[in-house]
Amino acid sequence: MFSRPVFWQSVRSHYVLWVICTVVLTALLSLISAFHDPSVMSSFMEAFEDTPMAAEAGDQFELFGSLLGIITQTVFGFAGMMIAMVYVVVTANGLVASEVDRGSMAYTLSTPIKRSTVIFTKATYLIASIVLMFVIIGGVGAVTIQIKHHGLWGTTYTADVKAAAKILDRDRAEVAADLTLISEDPQAFSAGARARGLTPMVYSAYLVQAMQRDATAAAAEVLGMPAAELAKDPSPILDDPEAVAAAAGVLKQDPVAFRAQLEEMLAQMEASKAEQAIIETQLTDGLTAAAKHLGLRTAELAADLSLLKDDSGAMAVASEASTMDVLTLDYVITQVMASNEVSADLAVDFDAFAFLMMILGFLLLMLAVSGISFLASCTFNLSKHSLALGAGLPFAFLILNLLSTVNDTLEPLKFFSLMTLFDTERIMRGLLYAPQFVALGVLTVILYVFAIRVFKRKDLPL
Amino acid sequence: MSLVEIHQLTKDYGMGRGVFDIDLKVEEGESFGFVGTNGAGKTTTIRHLMGFLRPDKGSCTIRGLDCWKQAAEINRYVGYVPGEIAFPDAPDGFAFLDRQATLQGESDREHRDYILDKLQLDASANLKRMSKGMKQKTAIVAAFMHDPQILILDEPTTGLDPLMRESFLELIEEERGRGKTIFMSSHMFNELETTCDRVAMIRDGVIIDIASTVAIRHYENKTYKIEFLDSADYQRFLSEPFELGERREQLNQVFVNISDTEVDHLVRTLTGYRIKFFTEVKYSLEKYFNSIYKKEAADVQ
Numbered sequence: 001m002f003s004r005p006v007f008w009q010s011v012r013s014h015y016v017l018w019v020i021c022t023v024v025l026t027a028l029l030s031l032i033s034a035f036h037d038p039s040v041m042s043s044f045m046e047a048f049e050d051t052p053m054a055a056e057a058g059d060q061f062e063l064f065g066s067l068l069g070i071i072t073q074t075v076f077g078f079a080g081m082m083i084a085m086v087y088v089v090v091t092a093n094g095l096v097a098s099e100v101d102r103g104s105m106a107y108t109l110s111t112p113i114k115r116s117t118v119i120f121t122k123a124t125y126l127i128a129s130i131v132l133m134f135v136i137i138g139g140v141g142a143v144t145i146q147i148k149h150h151g152l153w154g155t156t157y158t159a160d161v162k163a164a165a166k167i168l169d170r171d172r173a174e175v176a177a178d179l180t181l182i183s184e185d186p187q188a189f190s191a192g193a194r195a196r197g198l199t200p201m202v203y204s205a206y207l208v209q210a211m212q213r214d215a216t217a218a219a220a221e222v223l224g225m226p227a228a229e230l231a232k233d234p235s236p237i238l239d240d241p242e243a244v245a246a247a248a249g250v251l252k253q254d255p256v257a258f259r260a261q262l263e264e265m266l267a268q269m270e271a272s273k274a275e276q277a278i279i280e281t282q283l284t285d286g287l288t289a290a291a292k293h294l295g296l297r298t299a300e301l302a303a304d305l306s307l308l309k310d311d312s313g314a315m316a317v318a319s320e321a322s323t324m325d326v327l328t329l330d331y332v333i334t335q336v337m338a339s340n341e342v343s344a345d346l347a348v349d350f351d352a353f354a355f356l357m358m359i360l361g362f363l364l365l366m367l368a369v370s371g372i373s374f375l376a377s378c379t380f381n382l383s384k385h386s387l388a389l390g391a392g393l394p395f396a397f398l399i400l401n402l403l404s405t406v407n408d409t410l411e412p413l414k415f416f417s418l419m420t421l422f423d424t425e426r427i428m429r430g431l432l433y434a435p436q437f438v439a440l441g442v443l444t445v446i447l448y449v450f451a452i453r454v455f456k457r458k459d460l461p462l
Numbered sequence: 463m464s465l466v467e468i469h470q471l472t473k474d475y476g477m478g479r480g481v482f483d484i485d486l487k488v489e490e491g492e493s494f495g496f497v498g499t500n501g502a503g504k505t506t507t508i509r510h511l512m513g514f515l516r517p518d519k520g521s522c523t524i525r526g527l528d529c530w531k532q533a534a535e536i537n538r539y540v541g542y543v544p545g546e547i548a549f550p551d552a553p554d555g556f557a558f559l560d561r562q563a564t565l566q567g568e569s570d571r572e573h574r575d576y577i578l579d580k581l582q583l584d585a586s587a588n589l590k591r592m593s594k595g596m597k598q599k600t601a602i603v604a605a606f607m608h609d610p611q612i613l614i615l616d617e618p619t620t621g622l623d624p625l626m627r628e629s630f631l632e633l634i635e636e637e638r639g640r641g642k643t644i645f646m647s648s649h650m651f652n653e654l655e656t657t658c659d660r661v662a663m664i665r666d667g668v669i670i671d672i673a674s675t676v677a678i679r680h681y682e683n684k685t686y687k688i689e690f691l692d693s694a695d696y697q698r699f700l701s702e703p704f705e706l707g708e709r710r711e712q713l714n715q716v717f718v719n720i721s722d723t724e725v726d727h728l729v730r731t732l733t734g735y736r737i738k739f740f741t742e743v744k745y746s747l748e749k750y751f752n753s754i755y756k757k758e759a760a761d762v763q
Contacts, residue, residue, distance in 0.1 A: 005564045013551045103548035110512060110542040111565035114534040460514040
């Protein structure tokens with residue numbers, strides 16, 4: 001069934017491309033993970049948050065702003081698939097069709113090794129090499145993410161929670177679940193602010209926003225809807241007393257008081273929409289002027305607003321340009337900084353399980369692609385015919401998949417693409433994807449079994 | 463039972479291409495030649511013996527084993543030189559030969575070195591940069607080195623220079639002497655004539671004739687070429703009671719077809735003539751098959 005010499009010869013003939021593709025994919029994943037800066041990413045996202053583009057993208061925007069989102073779009077997206085498919089397609093063709101076409105297969109098949117053993121061994125090599133490729137990519141990627149973001153193993157705690165928990169002599173999980181423990185203890189509060197590198201004022205604003213976030217999340221869980229959606233429009237909370245109770249519990253508030261507060265906030269939100277837009281323009285003007293004053297680029301200053309906040313000269317300039325008085329400007333900047341911190345928390349939060357499932361899904365997809373290429377390779381005696389189908393079809397799938405994301409008219413094209421079975425968005429949202437994975441697995445098995453049968457029975461021009 | 467048996471082998475590729483109802487038997491220790499023009503069906507037949515092709519009809523067996531179903535088992539006893547030389551990936555000749563030895567499950571270097579020496583092949587050369595002749599030699603070494611009982615060689619002398627061809631034919635002679643069975647194809651009559659016991663001729667996928675080279679070498683019908691000193695003698699000889707072949711009047715030459723038993727009579731007759739030269743025209747495999755070709759063509763008309 002299995003021939004070690006044939007296996008090692010396959011390794012020797014194909015390892016160069018394997019090494020190249022594995023290194024490129026691993027480097028891509030590691031570099032993106034290593035250089036991903038959650039706070040830069042979140043301020044970048046914020047800059048776009050209210051643009052029409054973001055509105056169209058919906059909460060996808062939030063989804064793909066995280067580290068996993070970025071990885072999904074690159075390594076698990078078009079670029080990564082292209083690289084992995086080059087290895088799969090070229091190797092599948094090289095293992096069989098190319099050897100038959102050139103005639104060198106004659107030297108393998110004129111030995112006492114059975115034809116079925118030869119083809120089974122070659123199939124084993126192809127599968128094993130792809131699996132190993134993804135084990136390495138996933139392994140190295142996971143280690144990089146862990147080193148840089150500590151988000152993979154165990155639950156992540158932000159620096160301030162760790163510091164406050166130490167002061168309070170409490171469990172980190174307990175503190176993270178109840179931020180009021182920090183806000184109500186002056187020592188813990190100052191330790192937390194120091195750990196985050198924030199002034200007490202900004203940290204205080206951050207804690208308020210973070211608690212609101214946690215309250216929304218608790219309510220979202222009760223309501224069974226995405227927290228991001230609820231954060232945009234919290235009104236559904238009011239319809240469900242249980243959701244109100246959950247949210248109020250997080251804030252350590254009386255549900256009745258919380259409800260009243262929320263109602264008031266909703267009313268204000270409606271009223272202040274126009275006002276907010278004005279404030280934003282003013283802020284932008286102020287930032288631009290202050291950046292000029294400080295000799296920085298506006299984006300640089302936006303990434304670290306404390307540069308502005310702590311410089312009274314710059315504040316004066318910004319205040320003049322924005323036509324806001326210094327106190328109001330200070331307040332607005334504090335809120336923006338606090339919300340940047342909240343966003344940064346989100347980006348630190350890395351869904352390790354989703355990452356693992358992405359690697360697994362990508363692997364299964366590539367195995368299915370290799371099944372197509374291997375079947376083509378076993379069927380055709382001419383390399384060009386094998387490549388036409390074995391490379392043409394997978395790359396056509398990739399293009400169709402890409403086109404289907406362009407707009408709604410082209411979306412149905414996804415039903416003609418194998419890549420649709422590897423749905424990264426579903427994995428990130430935690431929706432059902434197991435059936436797709438099973439389908440890919442079954443397809444792979446069928447393709448390989450069929451390929452081996454075809455090769456065993458066909459005429460070879462050797 | 464014969465060592466190699468091909469029974470009513472048919473592989474129809476359509477448009478008259480393929481092989482049709484091939485029947486052959488090769489005995490153990492026999493050296494069998496297979497001759498025919500390009501595209502006649504030599505390689506197709508050999509691919510069936512190697513188990514690369516499945517017969518449409520009929521069967522091939524080697525040592526009683528079915529060539530299609532038990533190819534791997536048969537390959538223990540077979541050395542094969544393919545018609546087209548395309549090596550697998552290997553840096554140099556030795557790496558390739560080592561690879562083959564691993565696949566064959568044999569590690570006897572002695573016989574390999576002997577053959578390398580015999581063919582004067584330096585296998586350390588880069589496989590891809592080898593000349594056609596060197597590649598061919600490398601392929602021959604790969605087929606011979608595990609000392610197989612049966613050698614199946616598809617046009618093994620292509621690309622070899624005349625001297626190397628001699629060395630190779632010597633090698634074949636040696637293997638014959640050691641009791642090996644050889645099945646070899648060629649489009650060159652002369653090399654088969656000296657190395658093979660029997661030669662089959664294939665044309666358009668059909669075996670036309672199988673000739674014994676021993677019989678041809680000792681063929682009792684001979685042809686003599688005679689040139690007379692002048693045209694008077696030439697004209698006078700034409701009336702003698704011999705079967706005459708081609709006549710060349712300007713050169714005063716005549717070809718006489720004659721049985722061994724009549725040679726004496728011819729020589730006595732010629733004493734009455736003045737001749738310039740008298741020579742036997744060697745009867746060869748090529749001539750033999752040409753005559754069959756012509757006869758067939760005549761029969762068709």
